[in-house]
Amino acid sequence: MRDLALFHRNLRLEDNAALYNASLNQDYAGLYVFDKEYWSQSDRSKNQLKFALDSLKELEKKLNNLNVCLYVFEGSLSALKKFLHETLPNVNLHINHTTETNYYSNQLKKFSKDFPFLYSYKDFGIQINNPDRDKWARSWQKHMNKQPYNSPKTNNNLHQLNLPKFKEFKTTLETQDMQIQTGGSNSGRELLNSFLEHRCKGYSKKMSSPSEAEYACSRLSPHIAFGTISIRDIYQTLENNINNSRYRWDLYSFKKRLHWHCHFIQKLDTQPSLEHQSMHPDCDQLRPKVDRELIDKWISGNTGFPFVDACMTYLKKYGWINFRMRAMLMSFASYNLWQPWQQTSPLLANTFTDYEPGIHICQVQMQSGVTGINLPRIYSITKQSLDQDPEANWIKNQLPQLEDIDKNIIHSAELGELYKEKVVDLKSSAKKARELVWQIRSNSEFRKKAREIYELHGSRKSRVEKRKGLS
Ligand SMILES: Cc1cc2nc3c(=O)[nH]c(=O)nc-3n(C[C@H](O)[C@H](O)[C@H](O)COP(=O)(O)OP(=O)(O)OC[C@H]3O[C@@H](n4cnc5c(N)ncnc54)[C@H](O)[C@@H]3O)c2cc1C
Numbered sequence: 001m002r003d004l005a006l007f008h009r010n011l012r013l014e015d016n017a018a019l020y021n022a023s024l025n026q027d028y029a030g031l032y033v034f035d036k037e038y039w040s041q042s043d044r045s046k047n048q049l050k051f052a053l054d055s056l057k058e059l060e061k062k063l064n065n066l067n068v069c070l071y072v073f074e075g076s077l078s079a080l081k082k083f084l085h086e087t088l089p090n091v092n093l094h095i096n097h098t099t100e101t102n103y104y105s106n107q108l109k110k111f112s113k114d115f116p117f118l119y120s121y122k123d124f125g126i127q128i129n130n131p132d133r134d135k136w137a138r139s140w141q142k143h144m145n146k147q148p149y150n151s152p153k154t155n156n157n158l159h160q161l162n163l164p165k166f167k168e169f170k171t172t173l174e175t176q177d178m179q180i181q182t183g184g185s186n187s188g189r190e191l192l193n194s195f196l197e198h199r200c201k202g203y204s205k206k207m208s209s210p211s212e213a214e215y216a217c218s219r220l221s222p223h224i225a226f227g228t229i230s231i232r233d234i235y236q237t238l239e240n241n242i243n244n245s246r247y248r249w250d251l252y253s254f255k256k257r258l259h260w261h262c263h264f265i266q267k268l269d270t271q272p273s274l275e276h277q278s279m280h281p282d283c284d285q286l287r288p289k290v291d292r293e294l295i296d297k298w299i300s301g302n303t304g305f306p307f308v309d310a311c312m313t314y315l316k317k318y319g320w321i322n323f324r325m326r327a328m329l330m331s332f333a334s335y336n337l338w339q340p341w342q343q344t345s346p347l348l349a350n351t352f353t354d355y356e357p358g359i360h361i362c363q364v365q366m367q368s369g370v371t372g373i374n375l376p377r378i379y380s381i382t383k384q385s386l387d388q389d390p391e392a393n394w395i396k397n398q399l400p401q402l403e404d405i406d407k408n409i410i411h412s413a414e415l416g417e418l419y420k421e422k423v424v425d426l427k428s429s430a431k432k433a434r435e436l437v438w439q440i441r442s443n444s445e446f447r448k449k450a451r452e453i454y455e456l457h458g459s460r461k462s463r464v465e466k467r468k469g470l471s
Contacts, residue, residue, distance in 0.1 A: 001088060001159040003028035006095040007070075008104075010123055010227035011055035012185045013062045015148035017121035018094040023066075023152035029161060030063055030070040032056055033080055034169070041103055043346035043360075046173055047180045047319040047353040048222075053173070054183030055228050060166045062185075067155040071163040077111040087162065096123040096227070099269040099358045102276075124231055125262040131270045133460055140262055144235040180319035180353045181222050188223035192234060195220070196241045196251070203250035208387075210311060211394040213322035218254060221320070221354035224261065231258060265358030267457045275357070276342055279365050279453055280372025282446055286436060287340040294337050297423050298329075299347045304422035305413045307385035308332055310398035319353035324388070327367045331379040334368035335433040336424050341368040369437045372450035373458050376437050378430050385411045 005022035007030060013019065022028045039049055060070040073080050084091065097120050100108070112118050122128055125140035181187070195218040206216035223229050235258055242251045268274050278284045297303050301312035311329055315321040321329075326348075333344045345364040349355045362371075369376035389395055392407035402410055402419065409415060413422060440446060 001027055001029060001091060001157070001161075003092045003094060004084075004088070005030045006093060007032045007056070007059070008095065009098045009225070010096040010230075011052065011059050011183070012228050012230065013059065013151060014185070015230040015233050016096070016152070016227075017123065017149055018096045018119075019152045020149040021119060021121065022092070022094040023068075023155070026153050026156040027159075028068065028155060029159065030059075030068060031073055031161075031163075032070065032166065033073050033075075033077060034171075035076050035107075036074070037076060038104060041101070041346075043101065043349035043355060043357070045350045045355075046175075047178065047351070048355055049171070049173060050175055050178055050180060051183040051222050051353050052226055053171070055185070055226055056166055058184035058186060058228075066152060067158055068152070069158065069161070070166040071161050072166050072169040073163055074169075077107040081111050081115070090117070092117045092119065094119050094121070096121050097128055098123070099126070099265045101357045102272060105272055123227065124265055125259075126266045126269055128269070131266060133456070133458065136263075136266065137259075137460065140259060144232050144258075146232065148230065148232055148236070178319075179317055181219065183222070183226065183228060185223075185228040188220065188229035191219050191223065192229065192237060195254075196238065196245070200245075200247045200250045200254065203247070204253040207253075207322055208324045209394075210314065210322055210325050210388060213324075217322060219320070221356075225354045225356040231261065234258065261356075261359065263459055264362045265356065267362045268358035270456065274361055274365070278341075278370035279362075279457065280370055280446070280449060282440060282449065283370035283372065286370070286440060287334070287338055289338075290340060290343050291337070294423055295333070295339055295343060295347070298333050298337060298339075298344070299351075302420055303332070303424075304415075304420040305332075305381050305426075306392075306395050306399060306402060306410045306415070306419065307381055307389070307413075309420075310395040313398045315351050319351065324384070326363070327377075328379040328381065328384050330364055330367035331377065332381060335378045335437075336381075336426060336429040338429065338433060341365060341370065371453070371457075372441075372446065373454045376434075376441075378433060380430075381426055382411060382413070385413075 002025045003022040005019045005028060010016050010018065019030070038044065056070065063070050073083065093115065095118065122143065125143040127136060127139055199216055200218070201216070203216050206212035220229070220234065224231055224234070238251060238255060242248060242255070245251055267279070299312070301309040301316070303309055308329065311321055311325045330344070330348065333339050334341055341364050345361060348364070349360050352360070365371050366374050367377070385395070392410045395410055396403050405415065405418060
């Protein structure tokens, strides 16, 4: 065997650089590395694993049609390195670049050392070498406009590796009570088509409400995160449809988010320390105390605030919630409960099927006011509850014990004995948070560092938009 395509997150056949290049000699196989330790990190979950396994199952079938086997290696990347040195010392390895948390990135770094035939390919619209924010938008566009990779070639030589094939691989994953999205490229493609054809109607408004967003958002996030469809494929399909669409304005809004996807991931790729360190390092002094009990009540949906608890209950059931509610949940933990984001971030990530470290960690930091380059925003729980679910019907669906309670009492969270005790006073906690955040931001040293952060990570486009009053 001359070539091996390693799958980590790019679980698809089409527009897959690593797979296509591995197939050129028509003497290749696919390999998925199942590392238990990776999957037991606190930010990983069985939702995410189930989605990955669904996607691999479909991928295996498609590979088999090309006479290609998909194998599974159970163990770490260092164990894989040893195995490959012993069994296939001269094989060419092909892998797509992913922006990951330190556990995986460090392993991959060690794995790549002394491996002369490891080829890594760009997948998202990020700058892997010498990132330069001034040229970022242009390089993103170039990546998205490029001709997608062809389907991989049919294999000529079916070699047997001394490893289980994916269909023989068994995990102890319990999947009965999971109500998460289905993995695989076929369902990703169906979502894209139905979104572009009709679901996007009213997207730019409906995306804020948790009940309407469920249908009106694309729901492509786990597919993009696990790479069952490439972001370039989504972008080009969108471009082919946007001008003739009745919902052009909604689709422009969607297109903007495809940029944001890579814009956020770029930050973690450029600076992996962001996994544990605030983008503005001074902000790490802000929240020195961890209160486990408070955090437990937040993540288990027992805060005493019906809208917060309803969002958490929904998120845990379906593995997804819309952007606005994610931001509100995070703002509540960081501002009202005043807990360090480093403690709460992995717990929230664990609930998302679409967990994408680059987006997640940078959004968490943004919603916690620790980037130094974004204006802090403290969400009012009462306002969001009233705006996004005026009749409180959605809240009641998630929390049926509130079925007979008046909507105004639910919005104001003045339920007394009828519901759980409130963990915090909203007004005074928000006031204190605002004071502390602005106090730290007011000194000139803080602002000097913030300018350096902007140079490294800030979106240049938003500066223009700001000047034009667009953002
Ligand atoms: C605290 C917090 C954590 C988040 N964690 C994640 C995460 O782990 N994975 C993830 O994919 N998204 C994350 N998001 C961003 C956003 O909430 C989700 O991308 C979106 O809700 C997914 O639903 P959708 O695919 O229907 O989105 P759509 O509105 O249909 O958007 C299409 C795609 O654009 C990208 N996108 C949309 N909004 C954003 C955004 N604000 N920033 C960056 N990219 C965006 C996503 O890839 C998304 O799939 C987070 C947001 C917050 C506030």
